[in-house]
Amino acid sequence: xxxxxxxxxxxxxxxxxxxxxxxxxxxxxxxxxxxxxxxxxxxxxxxxxxxxxxxxxxxxxxxxxxxxxxxxxxxxxxxxxxxxxxxxxxxxxxxxxxxxxxxxxxxxxxxxxxxxxxxxxxxxxxxxxxxxxxxxxxxxxxxxxxxxxxxxxxxxxxxxxxxxxxxxxxxxxxxxxxxxxxxxxxxxxxxxxxxxxxxxxxxxxxxxxx
Amino acid sequence: xxxxxxxxxxxxxxxxxxxxxxxxxxxxxxxxxxxxxxxxxxxxxxxxxxxxxxxxxxxxxxxxxxxxxxxxxxxxxxxxxxxxxxxxxxxxxxxxxxxxxxxxxxxxxxxxxxxxxxxxxxxxxxxxxxxxxxxxxxxxxxxxxxxxxxxxxxxxxxxxxxxxxxxxxxxxxxxxxxxxxxxxxxxxxxxxxxxxxxxxxxxxxxxxxxxxxxxxxxxxxxxxxxxxxxxxxxxxxxxxxxxxxxxxxxxxxxxxxxxxxxxx
Numbered sequence: 055x056x057x058x059x060x061x062x063x064x065x066x067x068x069x070x071x072x073x074x075x076x077x078x079x080x081x082x083x084x085x086x087x088x089x090x091x092x093x094x095x096x097x098x099x100x101x102x103x104x105x106x107x108x109x110x111x112x113x114x115x116x117x118x119x120x121x122x123x124x125x126x127x128x129x130x131x132x133x134x135x136x137x138x139x140x141x142x143x144x145x146x147x148x149x150x151x152x153x154x155x156x157x158x159x160x161x162x163x164x165x166x167x168x169x170x171x172x173x174x175x176x177x178x179x180x181x182x183x184x185x186x187x188x189x190x191x192x193x194x195x196x197x198x199x200x201x202x203x204x205x206x207x208x209x210x211x212x213x214x215x216x217x218x219x220x221x222x223x224x225x226x227x228x229x230x231x232x233x234x235x236x237x238x239x240x241x242x243x244x245x246x247x248x249x250x251x252x253x254x255x256x257x258x259x260x261x262x263x264x
Numbered sequence: 265x266x267x268x269x270x271x272x273x274x275x276x277x278x279x280x281x282x283x284x285x286x287x288x289x290x291x292x293x294x295x296x297x298x299x300x301x302x303x304x305x306x307x308x309x310x311x312x313x314x315x316x317x318x319x320x321x322x323x324x325x326x327x328x329x330x331x332x333x334x335x336x337x338x339x340x341x342x343x344x345x346x347x348x349x350x351x352x353x354x355x356x357x358x359x360x361x362x363x364x365x366x367x368x369x370x371x372x373x374x375x376x377x378x379x380x381x382x383x384x385x386x387x388x389x390x391x392x393x394x395x396x397x398x399x400x401x402x403x404x405x406x407x408x409x410x411x412x413x414x415x416x417x418x419x420x421x422x423x424x425x426x427x428x429x430x431x432x433x434x435x436x437x438x439x440x441x442x443x444x445x446x447x448x449x450x451x452x453x454x455x456x457x458x459x460x461x462x463x464x465x466x467x468x469x470x471x472x473x474x475x476x477x478x479x480x481x482x483x484x485x486x487x488x489x490x491x492x493x494x495x496x497x498x499x500x501x502x503x504x505x506x507x508x509x510x511x512x513x514x515x516x517x518x519x520x521x522x523x524x525x526x527x528x
Contacts, residue, residue: 101435103374116436195495200430200439202495229437231495
């Protein structure tokens with residue numbers, strides 16, 4: 055019985071090594087950083103089956119949205135991680151850590167959508183009025199995979215690291231869910247505030263929401 | 265003396281062979297393949313959209329290749345039968361679902377449909393509705409005719425599946441989700457099936473037969489229809505019940521092959 059235990063203990067490291075070898079994981083994840091550099095915005099017409107970018111000056115007010123693309127630049131300053139127990143655990147489960155992981159150097163803190171004209175809408179049956187220059191971002195929702203997400207919650211998704219490939223642009227759609235009460239001309243300024251104090255800003259064309 | 269014994273033995277064997285010819289025989293085993301149609305005495309489907317999510321049709325055809333009788337006496341025996349059922353409507357269920365959704369919601373919405381199962385995949389062994397029976401058989405037999413009244417019990421089995429439909433409202437940013445949830449996906453129902461078979465002898469071991477079967481089972485399917493505005497999360501819920509007693513009359517035809525005869 056004792057001999058069996060000793061044999062088992064002797065064989066155990068080889069078995070563990072065999073399992074790890076099967077997984078063929080590269081334990082040395084390389085980390086890098088990306089920076090959010092500037093944004094591009096375009097108007098969306100969501101009156102059809104899917105939202106499409108439009109250059110039209112007139113868009114149905116209940117089907118209006120803004121597509122925002124954030125240009126991200128690979129800020130290459132790779133460093134190797136020190137293999138830890140955690141990553142060893144990854145290896146034995148064959149769920150390998152990524153070869154590269156890019157972390158946000160400057161995370162997004164806030165997104166504002168400023169109306170350049172006065173904006174009147176109905177919320178919960180009550181008419182509300184907003185002066186020119188007001189932040190009306192609460193009327194816009196990020197839309198992804200049949201889900202409407204408040205902008206403040208969606209910002210958390212935007213700050214996740216990027217694994218294994220470089221995404222040069224991060225694109226998302228904001229849909230206007232509380233349209234203006236009546237047909238009117240509007241222009242919106244999108245401000246994205248970053249953790250390093252910069253504000254990326256862009257404005258839509260002047261459009262008629264009818 | 266030796267010659268005398270041989271003559272006696274031959275005489276005994278000769279008389280024994282005559283004796284066997286005079287004994288009566290009965291078939292111990294029947295192999296009994298058949299095909300037929302199912303005529304509903306009561307309908308399960310009710311014209312709802314969810315009819316297209318249930319792997320069932322009131323009017324169907326059946327075939328049974330695995331079907332046998334074992335008689336443990338000249339009059340009494342047992343029957344086992346496995347029956348596959350299908351209908352030409354199964355292959356149209358997805359199109360029918362989309363058409364009905366389009367009729368109801370298509371004017372104001374773009375429709376994106378997801379369902380769990382496609383019923384147009386044909387299975388020669390089990391069809392779309394499977395039935396298995398076991399029961400007691402009585403045999404009345406004349407030289408030309410066999411009549412088999414039976415009392416069978418068994419299981420009727422078919423699937424039901426979910427439907428998730430996204431409705432994108434035209435000219436707006438609004439999307440709603442329409443879901444149909446059956447809660448159970450495999451439905452097995454205890455079935456009572458009294459039956460009568462008439463057989464006409466074509467040859468020493470083969471009979472042509474027709475079957476009449478009345479079957480009854482109680483279904484227990486209930487769909488929950490939920491319509492959710494994905495922005496406001498407002499929901500309306502409705503139940504669509506298929507809890508019904510289902511009666512079906514089946515008429516079929518086939519052959520009976522007598523596999524083994526025993527003396528009694």
